[in-house]
Amino acid sequence: MNSRPKYKAHCIRGIIVAMGLSLSAGVAATEGGGSIYPMGAENFGVGALPPAGVYPLLYASSYSADQLNDANGDPLPLDFKLRAKVIAPRLLWVTEQQVLGGQLFSALLLPLVDLDVNVNGLQQRKRGLGDIDLTLGVAYHHSPHLHTAFSIDVFAPTGRYDHNELANIGRNYWTLQPVYAASYMDPNGINADIKLMYDYNFENPDTDYQSGQEFHFDYAIGYSLTSDWIVGIGGYGYKQLTDDERNGMTIANNRGQAFAIGPSVKYDNGKGFSVNLKYQHELAVENRPEGSAFWIKAVLPL
Template sequence: MKRAAIFTTMLMLANDAAYATEGAGLGVYPDGLENFMSGALPPPGLYGIAYAGGLRYDSIRDGAGNRVDVPNFRVKVGVAAPRLVWVTGQSILGGQLALHVVAPLLDVDVRAGAGRWKNQGLGDMTFGAALGYHASPSLHYLVSLDVVAPTGSYDRDDPASLGRNIWTVQPVLAVSLVQPSGWNLDVKAMYDINRRNRDTGTRSGQALHADYSVGWGFGNGWVAGLGGHVYRQTTGDKGPGAADKARAYALGPVLKYDSGRGWFLTAKLQEELGVRNRPQGRQFYLKAVLPL
């Protein structure tokens, strides 16, 4: 959903620095998007999930974490991403089979120097299949395989392109500890395996990243705590746009409300830190889950 392509032009302005993942150090997944309950599949049925939020980047960091001087640099991305999840009644290898699709709608606004670029529309869609397990009434986990398809419009000369123009295969492991009263814990770990961008001849490096949330349940449907994301590129890029590996961490408050009637809401605000070879910013996400 979030793409490296939107930063290409700004990074050309900062020609003394190198940035991983084909120019920006950002993967196809919007880091920190998930919150509580990402590893807990519900009973069989059809479910709708709506993500909404905003991403803002106002600086670029080099390999030492120093700010790179790019005049008037600012990137704002608005996200509205409907997700459809079908939890089937089938069991494979002892787990619930579920299928899902995400169709992100993006509003991208990029400024650098005297230039400004804007685009709106469909980004890169995600398709996947998962197996969910329930180790106990409170401990749940799932394994899945997602594929991110290059459905968003792309122009190598447009920094506000809506897609990255690559296919990405993404194995996923998610674990959720869910307690109405007491500790709640959620970790969704992903590994990106990127294909080559045929327009640029560059293949972005692989990356390990995870969303996390830790909170306390108050027994009345509310959970509050801290969450964020971690990102670490594990292999280097290959091709004309190859650059140094990227990394980032984020932390901020998280909140969840469970209605007890099958639907719940979560919110996450996170500030990035420890950023290397990529833009640095902050993100805010809302998630609503309801049975259809």
């Protein structure tokens, strides 16, 4: 009869682990209540890589949630507040090397996190480097309008972690993520982008806990007002596909899901500088906080 209160306590403590491990601070029902990927980080042009060269990128996000939902999507009776701000520089290197008919590229992302959590009067704030993301992939330019990319992302457990803490900015395990991204770009019409991802999470050696496998996607749909400006909507979809396990035992009724949508705009000066702005609100949320995020993504020419 005491299993459910213990389960809730585990979720509450764990909710925050993922906040700093990614850019967004979105949380789901894996260990620590979160996903290692920053849900909704990408926007217009995600599948269209630039010509060969080195490109600095900058992501910034502000996420807030005042509600934690159960497996039925209903809010739990908790005084819950979550605030997370993230700045994440990323270095992208697009090479001249051809692999499998496409252009080889790699990237490194370093998330810097400011995380503040309050649950029933218990409060904790953490700042620091989260879990870094390493990318290796191949990009294709099928036509002036259609572009795609395949990659493998590896998330390394570089962020600080203590399983006894309320807030952590690292997950303490590795994640392997295959990625497919596609962009349809028309400077005089419709633009459509999607980034599909599948996460395989390895076991946390400190807790003998293995988070379930996750499928999620970022999306954007818009219209080019001019050659410089695109306006539309964007967000993400998320579904945990397999159960978590601890000490080889399945944890039932713990799979997360969410969908987010909101306005999105992109400016591109045609000379290497571009900036995406997006606001997204989460809907249909289960086993995770329900909140909103504001995103900025900028490409900064050297």
